[in-house]
Amino acid sequence: MDLHEIDLNLLVVFNQLLMERRVSGAAETLGLTQPAVSNALARLRKLLGDELFLRTPGGMVPTPRAQLLAQPVADALALLHGAMNQRISFDPLTSQRSFNIGMSDIGEIYFLPTLMDALKTQAPQVRLSTVRNSAVNLSDAMSAGQVDLALGLLPQLKAGFLQRRLFPQGYVCVFRKGHALDFGSNSKRRITLAEFVAADHVVVEAVGTGHGRVDEALQRRGIKRMVRLRVPHFVAVGHILAGTDMIATLPQRLAEKIVEPFGLVWVKHPAPLPDTAITLFWHARYHQDPANQWLRELIFGMFAR
CATH class of the missing domain: 1.10.10.10 (Winged helix-like DNA-binding domain superfamily/Winged helix DNA-binding domain)
Structure with a gap:
């Protein structure tokens, strides 16, 4: 039967x-x-x-x-x-849940130190793993529950996804202290568009994120740079800038994190670049999941501006 x-x-x-x-x-x-x-x-x-x-x-x-x-x-x-x-519940103090979060290396630099410090007291047994947004089909992975949340500039996450904006992201110019464009702490701390164009540049392509919009914005305005080096991620930029005379166009929050450790300087960008929104994403299937809700609220409470 x-x-x-x-x-x-x-x-x-x-x-x-x-x-x-x-x-x-x-x-x-x-x-x-x-x-x-x-x-x-x-x-x-x-x-x-x-x-x-x-x-x-x-x-x-x-x-x-x-x-x-x-x-x-x-x-x-x-x-x-x-x-x-049964009522599904989530107790962060006792949970041993492992979360997977999609983010770029910028996200790891900016979010993880603060987030891990909060988890130490609020969810001492919870574990995190990060997933590169370009390393998986992020939309499919989140739909299947393999990735719980995603953070960043991710225009590809549309139908089926919910989101909360965390903060606007501007772009700045970054170079080493003592660079020819470093005017010192008591000076104008600005560079002209002509000086920007004349410099040698390192460009981060960051596939799988929306940061390529910066290059598109510069191209639309007819601003051409001497690109001496292209790299696929942001994590090495601090080392590169510290040891060369190249400059880079970087997200301001990343610049604020790396200038001190690498002996760098950031100044306002001479080109009128639009701000972008850094956003927290999750799939609609997990909107009511208590664990997902808890982590979303934690991240939003710490980083939303």
């Missing part, structure tokens, strides 16, 4: 008859009429090829086949009832 042949309601009636031993009692408890209970029992008898209950002056007595089914049916119904009625 296949499970698809059995109406679950018949098993509910069977289980209640085992406890009540009377059709009238089972009907009253289940909120059914006596004919309805009798009809359900008749269907189950036919399906299983057994009388299941025999009428006696003391009530309905289960047959050996019914006794054999009694405990497995009761256990199965209890398991289903618990599963259907």
